[in-house]
Amino acid sequence: MRLRFVLSQIGNGLRRNIAMAVSVVLVTFISLTFVGAAVMLQMQVDKAKDDWYDRVEVNVFLCPGGEPTQACPAGEVTEEQIAEIQSILESEALSDYVQNVYLESKSEAWASFQERFGDQEWAQRITEDQMQYSFRVKLVDPEQYQLIYDELSGRPGVQQVIDQRSILEPLFLVLNRATLISVGLAVLMTVTAVLLITTTIRLSAMSRRRETEIMRLVGASNFFIQLPFMLEGALAALTGAVLAVGGLWLGVHYIVEDWLAESVRFMPFVNTADVFTIAPVLVAIGIGLAVISSLVTLSRYTKV
Amino acid sequence: MIRFDNVSKVYARGHRPALDQVSVEVERGEFVFLVGASGSGKSTFLRLVHREERPTSGGVFVAGRDLSRISSWKVPQLRRQIGVVFQDFRLLGNKNVFDNVAIAMQVIGKPRHQVMSAVPETIEMVGLAGKEKRMPNELSGGEQQRVAIARAFVNRPAIILADEPTGNLDPTTSVGIMRLLERINRTGTTVAMATHDDEIVDQMRKRVIELVDGQVVRDQARGVYGARAEA
Numbered sequence: 193m194r195l196r197f198v199l200s201q202i203g204n205g206l207r208r209n210i211a212m213a214v215s216v217v218l219v220t221f222i223s224l225t226f227v228g229a230a231v232m233l234q235m236q237v238d239k240a241k242d243d244w245y246d247r248v249e250v251n252v253f254l255c256p257g258g259e260p261t262q263a264c265p266a267g268e269v270t271e272e273q274i275a276e277i278q279s280i281l282e283s284e285a286l287s288d289y290v291q292n293v294y295l296e297s298k299s300e301a302w303a304s305f306q307e308r309f310g311d312q313e314w315a316q317r318i319t320e321d322q323m324q325y326s327f328r329v330k331l332v333d334p335e336q337y338q339l340i341y342d343e344l345s346g347r348p349g350v351q352q353v354i355d356q357r358s359i360l361e362p363l364f365l366v367l368n369r370a371t372l373i374s375v376g377l378a379v380l381m382t383v384t385a386v387l388l389i390t391t392t393i394r395l396s397a398m399s400r401r402r403e404t405e406i407m408r409l410v411g412a413s414n415f416f417i418q419l420p421f422m423l424e425g426a427l428a429a430l431t432g433a434v435l436a437v438g439g440l441w442l443g444v445h446y447i448v449e450d451w452l453a454e455s456v457r458f459m460p461f462v463n464t465a466d467v468f469t470i471a472p473v474l475v476a477i478g479i480g481l482a483v484i485s486s487l488v489t490l491s492r493y494t495k496v
Numbered sequence: 497m498i499r500f501d502n503v504s505k506v507y508a509r510g511h512r513p514a515l516d517q518v519s520v521e522v523e524r525g526e527f528v529f530l531v532g533a534s535g536s537g538k539s540t541f542l543r544l545v546h547r548e549e550r551p552t553s554g555g556v557f558v559a560g561r562d563l564s565r566i567s568s569w570k571v572p573q574l575r576r577q578i579g580v581v582f583q584d585f586r587l588l589g590n591k592n593v594f595d596n597v598a599i600a601m602q603v604i605g606k607p608r609h610q611v612m613s614a615v616p617e618t619i620e621m622v623g624l625a626g627k628e629k630r631m632p633n634e635l636s637g638g639e640q641q642r643v644a645i646a647r648a649f650v651n652r653p654a655i656i657l658a659d660e661p662t663g664n665l666d667p668t669t670s671v672g673i674m675r676l677l678e679r680i681n682r683t684g685t686t687v688a689m690a691t692h693d694d695e696i697v698d699q700m701r702k703r704v705i706e707l708v709d710g711q712v713v714r715d716q717a718r719g720v721y722g723a724r725a726e727a
Contacts, residue, residue, distance in 0.1 A: 197602040403588060409546075410647070411575035412603035 194416075201420035202427065205396050212392040213428050219388050220432025220481070221439070223381030224474045228440045230374035231470050236462050237367045243460050245334040248356040252277070252344055255351045256324035263351045269325060273349030280343060281329060289339055292330035298323040324351070382481065385432075389425050389485045396421055397490060418490045425482035433478030437471040497655060497686045498522040498545055503554035505540050505710075513552070514540040516710040522688060524654070527681045529697050530690040531721055532707035538690035541707070542657045545688065546578055547571050559654055576604055579648025579656045579685075583663035585640045587632040587647075593619065594628040597646045604651070618650045619643075622676055638669035642676065649680055656680060658689040662696060670696060694721035 206213050254274065255264030274295070280286070281293045301323040309315035329340055337355040345353045397404065407417050445464050453461045498521070505515040515537045522528050530538040543549045544556050547563050556563040559577050566574060587596050594615055601611045619628055622642040632640055641661060648656055658677065662670035674696055681687045691697060697704060697720060704719030705712060 194602070194605045196608075402586070406586060406588065406599065406647075407603045408572075409575065409580050409586075410600040410603060410651070411572040411578075413572045414569065416603060416605075 198416075198420055198423070202423050205400065205420060205424045206427070208399060209392065209396050212388075212395060213424070216385070216389050216392050216425070216428040216482075217432045217435070219381065219385045220429045220478050221435040223378060223385045224433050224436035224478055225439050226374055226378035226381050227477060228436055228467075228470055228474050229443075230371055230378050231473070232440065232444065232462050232466065233367060233371040233374055235466055237364060237371065239462065240367070240459050241364070244360055245357070248334050248360070250329040250331060250337055250340050251354045251356065252281075252327040252329060252340070253351045253354065254325040254327070255349055257321065261351075264349075266348065269349035274325060277327065277344065277347065277349060281327060281340075286339070286343070289332055289336050290329060291332045294328040294330075296326045296328055298325060301326065385429075386481055386485050389429065389482055390489050392428075393421050393425050393486045393489045396424060418486070421490055422483055422486045425486045426479050429478040429482035430475065433475040436474055436478075437467065440470075441467045497524040497526070497559060498688065499555075499557040500541075500544075501555040501557070503544065503551045503556055505537075505544065505549060506552045513710050515544070515551075515707075517554070518707075518710070518712055519554075520705060520712060520715065522686060524686055525681070525684050527678070527687045527700070527702040528689070529700070529702055529704045529719075529721075530688065530707065531692070531697060531704055534692075536707040537710040538707055539659055540710075542580075542659050542688065542690055545655070545657060546580060547574060572604075576651060577654045579645075579651070579653040581641070581644050581648050581656065581658040581661045583660040585632075585637075585644045585664075587640055587643055589632055591631075592628065593624060593630050593632070593635070593643050596632065596643055597650050600647045600650050606651075614650055618646045621679075622646045622649075623672075636669070637665050638672060641665065641669075641673055645673070645676055645680070649685070653685065655686045655688065658687065658691075660691055660693075661689065662691065662693050667695065671699075674700060697721040 254269040254277070255267065257268040260267050278293065278295065281290060299320055302318070302320040305318065305323065306315065331337065331340070334357055337357060341353045341355070344350050404417050441464055444462060444467050448461050449463055453463075500518050500520045503515055503518045504513050506513045514535075518537075518541070530541055532538055540549065544551055544563075545558055547556075547558075547566075550564065558574065561574060563574070588599070591599070597619060598611050598615045601614065606614075616625075616628065619625060622645055624639060624642055624646070627635070627639070632643065635643065641664075645656075645661075656677070661677070662673055665673060670693060677687055677689065678700070701718045701720070703717050704714065704721070706714040706716075
């Protein structure tokens, strides 16, 4: 009897207030979509970082032959200088930071150069001797680049120290900005959702004031009076959350999995499995918002 | 059943109290009229029993409970033992007679089979058998008040509080309502009724408590409405 009664109360409430219920559904849908998008973007950033930072190295280019330059006043690097640089990189002091050191010879550099640009005419005129020696240094933690830079730059025989990470930075910057924007919108929309849910529940409570008054008169408990209102809000928010999960799934499936992941193959992407990982969080946020805003509202409008 | 111990109630500080040092005791199964002019404190008296208000000072005891001590989450328990009837009936316009009565059982979680047996029985008792499916606006004032009384009585409360239940009804209809309340009283239910209706009070010859400016000026068994004026 009790459950049936509560359900019929909820049905009545939603029917009487259908426009407001729909707006609560929509606003939770949109706000949770932004929350979800922000989380997914952050997951994307982490994924890409994990993958790329595993692969990035620090390149230490050694002085090439030819005209002396400012970095290489003495011309091409000598055998002794190469040996000295290698001993620094493999020294005890750096062993905690350096995972792997590899000396790329001129011929190897030439081979990989030809492999990459060999089909172009200008590249074929480049000879092996025009290439330069370089060290490929793999760090334990790619963030520790500065250490190698400080140690090696300016040393005789070293032309330039380059962190491959710096090539990726602009991309991460864009992704991080996108996350920020998404978080900002999510916060705004969530505030809107809370206000709208509060208003809806207040309206609902006022339109049923007579009913709640009679319920109080005949001795219904506070909880029992408030339950239908809370469930109404929670139901609307739950619907919004489910829609948000659905929207994210569609977005990830059609935009990321079917298009981005097919056309941009050099980085890993979030996938629909990740959507389902965050789905419970979104649903919990939605219901939590509804329950908290109804508790706050109802304590004022349905007091014993 | 109801005991007031030096009860005072002040709504706004600095104003005249609505009730002033009232001490009254109503036994189980009694029928009591509360009479007095508007603003004399009758409604406040009833609201204190129902614990919609709390006394400013003094003690209110209802059905063996000290209302100043019960915690607010136990108030619903108290109210389940008290039925209330108002001048304006307070029915739900969008529910039929049956549902208006049934709601009193549904919201306190009574099982369905009990609702299905107690509601028709009570509707019959108040004289509305066959009108279960009617909506409140299809009923006369007297019939609406009968529905309200059925709602107040369907849980078989120990006490019925009636705040001017005949205030909106013509004299003939009022007599019918009073008969009904008397009948409920005979089942052992304590009835406390605030009223302006001197004819009814004079006819019924029940205990009369008269309030003037929040003070009890008369407490008379088998009294009449205007006793003091006549004396």
